[in-house]
Amino acid sequence: MKMSKLFVQTLRDFPQDAEAISHKLLVRAGYIKKLANGIYSYLPLMKRVISKVEQIAREELNKAGAQELSMPFVQPAELWQKSGRWQVYGKELLRMKDRHDVELCLGPTHEEVITSIVDGILTSYKQLPVNLYQFQLKFRDEIRPRFGLLRGREFIMKDGYSFHTSQESLDIEYKNMWGAYKRIFDRCNLETKVVQSDSGAIGGKVSHEFMVLTETQTGEDDVFYCKHCDYAANSNHATSKLKDEITTTRFTKEEIVDTPNIRTIKELAQFLKVEENNILKSVLYIVDSKPVMVMIRGDKEVEETKLLNALCGLEIRKATEDEAKEITGSEVGFLSCIGLEDKVKVLFDKSAKNMKNFVIGINQPHKHMVGKNFTKEHDFLDLSLVKEGELCPHCSNPLYVTRGIEVGNIFQLGTKYSEPMNATYTDENGQNKPFIMGCYGIGITRTASAAIEKHHDENGIIWPLAIAPYHCVVVPVNMQESEQKDMAEKIYNSLLSKGVEVVIDDREDRAGVKFKDADLIGFPYRITVGKTAKDGLVEFKTRMTGETVLLSPNEAIKKITEEVDKLKG
């Protein structure tokens, strides 16, 4: 490709409306252009990167025995009504009607479609297991799209689905996909950490996420991990042991005390000269329009996803102060489960289990009770957010927290879709059984963005060779010097003939412009044909290391060809 013909416009300045470095660089280097909030055009350079990531995934998945297909982007509401998700999915599902008033939606995921396809084709246990995948546009009407391609409303996803006759068979495929995913991200030069996670709207029991760890805000998930064993989990799923599991106070007798205008746990602890972990905190939520009170140790926070799952709920929010008054008759700061257990659903977090002689509200303004103990059995559930420094549930060493970008995930769905959709096969005994399913996703456009988040410097993108739009750029420093121009063209043509993806910067611009653009766009290798051309030498620069060496044209060609051949394995 000639640079003079390449459809790209690089910008002098970073775009004002971008925050994430990958977003800034993709816009500035001319990879993407925004059409609407969270919706981007993929320009030729971006399209090439996407194709590279897809091809790596395709190769590894095919090797792992999966088969590629392609399903429709627009889906009938009928399917979603069958699975029950038409009501459940909420506003993220973009719905519409066609000219006949038939309800449709844009596919945010494809469990329903694949299940209906497979149900029509696979009828016997002899045909299972099977694993099918596609690369597809997805549309999710996100509450808050941001960070460019990291969280767009429209994005490209690799989604795969497997069908089985038994849990054992699913387990095997789950591990198979786990391995394939590791290899895919390795080949993209992305180090990932596999973490346990909540399965969210997709559903199912077992699920793992592949996280690219980052220090910045662009990693939108908190990941807790142990340095001594392989425990790692998303904050919405992480669990821990407390360092101070048993807590008690000097108050050995139940007593009501005045706590005037003391509304926060911190104030209360100071006022009564106890620790925050001596206070049993009451937090009031509204889950699917019904009040729910969570009793949790004062130094801990409620993890709302866990609470929602415990109740099999759909929608959760904290109660407002007015609602709290109405429900408890008291004021925020003095809430309690005492006397409320018949009226309101009360749940206990496991952090409260070993509290003795604790402090608790009594639903009376400006009063608390001290020296309280549990008088009857409660179920203590895991409803709390883990904090850094708490102990690993496996090996009791301290847990650490970091940020992560979720680039892929795998789920065991079980019969969550096949049962309501009545998708069955016939087993050895002639019985109809619902398919046992797994599902496996990779955010292709997100993976490309994550690669930039991890690989860039102040000059621009530093693509790993495997997913760079081109392997190499050839820069004739001065197009007026025929010696340089001719040598550059020879090298360019030679690389082309060897299957190297190469751009020649044939523009009349000065060298500085070409160098800046080469760095910004992120070509992994640059061959500069300049002053040393008359001595039969060119400059060979590796973007990743900044290393520059003088080589003969043939040596430079050989070096790149070798690197490219390594990719092909």
Next chain:
RNA sequence: CGGGAUGUAGCGCAGCUUGGUAGCGCACCUCGCUUGGGACGAGGGGGUCGCAGGUUCAAAUCCUGUCAUCCCGACCA
């Protein structure tokens, strides 16, 4: 949906307080000059100032509404 901010040329911005013929830098076009890290000179093209009302002799500027975008919280690949 709640909190904060912004909409003026492809990109980055000034002008708005105190209404009076729409400007700067980059990019783009022409000519000259230059050619190893975003040169220089001269000339040129491009904007219904987000949109709709209102106030006024006169609105980018003041008022009202509306739409869009971005940032901080609840979603997820």
